[in-house]
Structures are given as C-alpha cells and as structure tokens.
Amino acid sequence: MKILSGNVRGLGRPEKRGKIKRLVRERDVDVLFLQETKRRNMEDHFVKSVWPYKEMEFMVVDAVGSAGVNIYAPNEVLGRRQLWESLVGIHQHFPNPWCVGGDFNEIRFMGERKGCLSRDRRMKDFNDFVEKLELTDMALLGKQYTWCNAMDGNRWSRIDRFLLDVKWMEKFSFKQWEVKKRWEEAQVQGWAGFRVMRKLNLLRSNLREWNKVVFGNIDTQLKKAEEELHEWDLKAESRSLEEEELNRRREVRS
Structure with a gap:
C-alpha cells in the first residue's frame, strides 16, 4: 500500500489538481491526504478532479485546530507538545486502529536532519508520543528528507511521516492487499496451469520487492x-x- 500526504495550496486551479491527479496515478497511490487546502467544501466532482480511479471514498475535516488523523503540527515547541498530549488523551476514546500521517514538524532521530540545530528534548517528546500510542513508523520511499529550506538548500529534515497502529496494519492486511492487487494486475497468456505458475512466480518477485521497500533488507x-x-x-x-x-x-x- 502507498500513502501520499502533502501540504497543498491552490487547489482551486485546475492545473494544480491535474498535477496531483497525475502524481497519484504515476505513483500508484492507494490513500491520499491533502492539508492546508484553504477550502471548506469538497464535493464528489471536486475530489474526482484529483483522484484518477473509479473507486473512491473520502472524508473532509474543516480547517479548525488540529482535528483529524492528518497532522499538521504547530511550529512552536509548546504547541507540538500540547498536540501530542491531546492525541494521547483522545486515543483511549477511539479504540479503532489508528493511521496518523502528515507534517509533524519534528524529527525522531538525529539522522533525520542535516544542517539543523540539535533538538534532543523535542525529539524525546515526539518519541514518547509514538511509544505511548505504540505506533509503527512507515518507511519513506524515495528521498531521505521531506523538507528543505528554500533559501540556500543546506538544511534538510524528515518531518513528514505516517505512523500506523499495528492493529490498523492487521485490519487492512497490507500483504493481502498487495497480493490481491499484483495477482489481478498480472496478465499471462496460456493454458490454466501455466498461467497459475507464471502468476505465482511474478507474485514472488513482487512480494520480495514490496518487502524491501516497506521494511528494507x-x-x-x-x-x-x-x-x-x-x-x-x-x-x-x-x-x-x-x-x-x-x-x-x-x-x-x-
């Protein structure tokens, strides 16, 4: 499964929505989170302008505070700490599996930043939040960092991520999702036994690659x-x- 999240402004422009739609199709994205859209109403036809597939489900959270599972954490240290505490506090009232993703404005380890000041206490606050909710930090595809200062390009950080409850992964069965998808995508010609054997070989290769992408070697x-x-x-x-x-x-x- 591939999950994409981004801070997006200018969704009122058709060309901007077209770019997102092409990106979702090219990257074969399964779940899309958009934040900072500055738009309150999201009708079906509008969502279809950024989602390239026929099957579609969506929900909207108004831009009030930090509600929802799509995070856009404050820049202030105190604000982030209050956000972590709030999420820990409401977690017990929502027993369903959690998927928390977005811009956390914080790193977890020193290796997730380059050219930035040390932030040991702030990392500890964030890691305590992740551990209390027993969330799994999903691997990042592509670049090592998700943020760069636009001025001189010498400061980099990984502040965007997806944190998943183990029960969420079990409920939506990542591996089964991938197996079904790859099996249906495989186009093989020939007699029935040959098609099955060929699909199994292709599936084995895809699962091996999927395992490396998600968990690494x-x-x-x-x-x-x-x-x-x-x-x-x-x-x-x-x-x-x-x-x-x-x-x-x-x-x-x-």
Whole structure:
C-alpha cells in the first residue's frame, strides 16, 4: 500500500489538481491526504478532479485546530507538545486502529536532519508520543528528507511521516492487499496451469520487492546496526561519548 500526504495550496486551479491527479496515478497511490487546502467544501466532482480511479471514498475535516488523523503540527515547541498530549488523551476514546500521517514538524532521530540545530528534548517528546500510542513508523520511499529550506538548500529534515497502529496494519492486511492487487494486475497468456505458475512466480518477485521497500533488507540492516553499535561501545569504553553520539547510539539500539 502507498500513502501520499502533502501540504497543498491552490487547489482551486485546475492545473494544480491535474498535477496531483497525475502524481497519484504515476505513483500508484492507494490513500491520499491533502492539508492546508484553504477550502471548506469538497464535493464528489471536486475530489474526482484529483483522484484518477473509479473507486473512491473520502472524508473532509474543516480547517479548525488540529482535528483529524492528518497532522499538521504547530511550529512552536509548546504547541507540538500540547498536540501530542491531546492525541494521547483522545486515543483511549477511539479504540479503532489508528493511521496518523502528515507534517509533524519534528524529527525522531538525529539522522533525520542535516544542517539543523540539535533538538534532543523535542525529539524525546515526539518519541514518547509514538511509544505511548505504540505506533509503527512507515518507511519513506524515495528521498531521505521531506523538507528543505528554500533559501540556500543546506538544511534538510524528515518531518513528514505516517505512523500506523499495528492493529490498523492487521485490519487492512497490507500483504493481502498487495497480493490481491499484483495477482489481478498480472496478465499471462496460456493454458490454466501455466498461467497459475507464471502468476505465482511474478507474485514472488513482487512480494520480495514490496518487502524491501516497506521494511528494507532486514538481515543487512541488523548486521550494519550490530557493527555500528559495536563501534560505539568500543568508543564508549575509551572515552565519554558526546551528547550527539549518545543519541546516535540510542537510535542504533532501537
């Protein structure tokens, strides 16, 4: 499953909606979140102008506060902390599986930023929120960062992400979704037995690629993490680690 989220202004312009529609089709997007649209009413015909597929379901949350599961977190540290606390507070009243995505205006680990100031306490607040709700951080496709300062391009951060409840993943069955989709897409000619065998071979290849995209090569990642952690342990034995080094060591351990 592919989920796309973005801050979008200018949806009143047909050319802007056309670009979004082409992007959804080209990237084979399954779920689309749009925020900062500055538009209150979303009728069927308007949504169809950004959604390229026949099957469609949608919902709209008015631009009041930070309501909804599509997050646009405040720039202020206190505002973000209050948002995390609010989400934790309402979580118990909404027992259904959660999918929380959007612009969180915060990173989780030091490796998710480049050229930006250290923000240890703010990361801790965000990570505490993720852990309390027991959410899974979905892998990012394509670029390593999701934000760059437009002025000089020397500051980068990953502040946009999707956090999924494990029950959400189980309920919507990611792997089954992908299996059904790939099976139906496979066009094979020949007798029945050949078509089945050929589709199974194609499916095996697709699932292998899907697993790498979503989770990465687990064995390779574990090996690299173990080697890096070993290096940090050796350094820690010979000297005291700096704060940024300690944060990186914690990130590797997690």
